[in-house]
Amino acid sequence: MTAAIAKAELHCHIEGAIVPSLARAQADKYGVDISPFIRDDRYVWDDFTSFLAAYDAAAGLFRCEEDYALLAETYLRELAEAGAIYSEIFVSPDHARSAGLAPEAYLDGLGAGMERARAAYGIESRMIVVGVRHFGANAVAGAARFAATRPHRLVTGFGMAGDERSGRVADFADAFDIARDGGLAITIHAGELCGADSVRDALNHIRPARIGHGVRAIEDRALVDRLAKAGTVLEVCPGSNIALKVFPDFESHPFTALAQAGVRLTLNSDDPPFFHTSLAREYETASRHFGLNDDALRAVTRTAIEAAFVDEETRRTLVTRI
Template identity: 50%
Template sequence: MTLKLPKAELHLHLEGAMTPDLVRRFAARNKISVADGLFDENDRYIWSDFPQFLDSFDGASSVIRTRQDYTDLTRHYLVEQAKIGAVYVELFCSSSHAGMQGLSFDEHLLAVADGIDQAFAETGIIGRIVMTCVRHLGPELAVDVARETVACGHPHVVGFGMGGNESMFTQKDFYPAFKIAADAGLGCTTHAGEVQGPESVWDAIDHLPVDRIGHGVRSIEDAKLIDELARRGIVLEVCPGSNIALSVYPDYASHPLRKLYDAGVKVTLGSDDPPFFHTTLADEYQRAQDVFGFSKEELRGITQTAIAAAYVDGETKAALWSRV
């Protein structure tokens, strides 16, 4: 087992960490009903394709209504990761999503920061925030998110990113938002090369100030792109369990994690939206060993790659290096 191996995660959507137990707990606390058909008899989320996954995600996260909910969710996820050897986690946080639940940017931010601080005090795990815009909500709203992210100046906010529907707009359309974040010293990452092909990764690395790509696995379809990613040291935040669950690849034998690594591309392991995809960060590390043939030293190297690519300050990074 890889349980004791030090781990670090750079790709986790906070609302996507909602377990069925937390959904029920928050719903009861907020006196709202859980959506019908959300879980099966084995207490697993029910969905069969990407649109249904989004519906399931929205149904679960709709029970998050208060600062306390976000604090509890953050603390719960980080404490659970500390139990399996994680030393560092970056949380993708969507102020736009929190806003739909009636929380201001600052309320959402401070709630997550409280959860990070509580988990650190309890276990020593270090969590940080990558504030994300939502692609399908458009470039103008992304600029607003970037401005608020920069203006907040909170030490736990270390990066800026983008998720959402890859088929809408182009990466280049979001350059103004990313420039605001990058000019303020925030690290930048964006989802690409998951639903869309290698052209979406080219669009990102040619037009945005990013040094990491969320997923990026379909880069394997373009040998020139693979060479460029390796040459520039761009890190791919790879989430194999998510890719299989969402049918980006039909099975693990088809997944390019090992090929990307062997081609010299820097990769990390993430769980994306773990309870929805029936995976965990521990599962991802274990699967990398059992299915993809990574040795424990190679897995330790993947953790070191994640620490090197983390958007955390130098002093904290040095403390993390000492643990991996």
């Protein structure tokens, strides 16, 4: 059991952390029929496209600052109760606008929930603004410009999420330059639905400190060696990978092979209720299927803290809590 292990998470989409019970409460609040995407307290989807549709539908149930404060506090409380000391959440101004909320109000709401969770449960957290890849290069650049204004003190990074099959990585390079020039740390989703070329393109065109997923790099040994040599951290989400059929089972997952090759890895839940997982379950998976003992799991947490988008004083404080 890993309950006593200090945990940290770098890769979770906050709208993807909406548990069905909370979605149902929000649906009752706004009079929305959720039967098309939630049945028997489970999200209904069967491929990546329908997953995105269910995700967007759930996100649409959050429409004001207090809704988002409740979402952030609820998720961070769950993490803290599982032993997490740190969390980074992906936040999407495009989803805020879709819900009719100004991005600044969206961040203020999330930030309020994060502050409440820190005060009540001792969990530190930060926000990473993401552009949505399948919305196009202009939309991602717009998200980067917004992020670069540093609209909330808890915004410390910029990334890109969405459908990896949409567009070329090079199409989005300007957006990442805007964010980097704004002093934000950089991550990008790559090597999940698409193969090793996706990871290579991210390294070549974006130069990220971290890569979300990145597991398809295993298809190219030279690329794996490059990741190890550069010290690029992968935000690995095993439960998500299995749910989306990136790999057929945990025995086929490359976590162990990547670790043995010297790649720096972290454990993350991605969109936990959609994939029937949690950060606690990801640590259990690493113990049961990847053979990580308690010391190895703590080393994973240390890697996450070392790669976290925080100031050095916060990092040092977090390291003492592992």
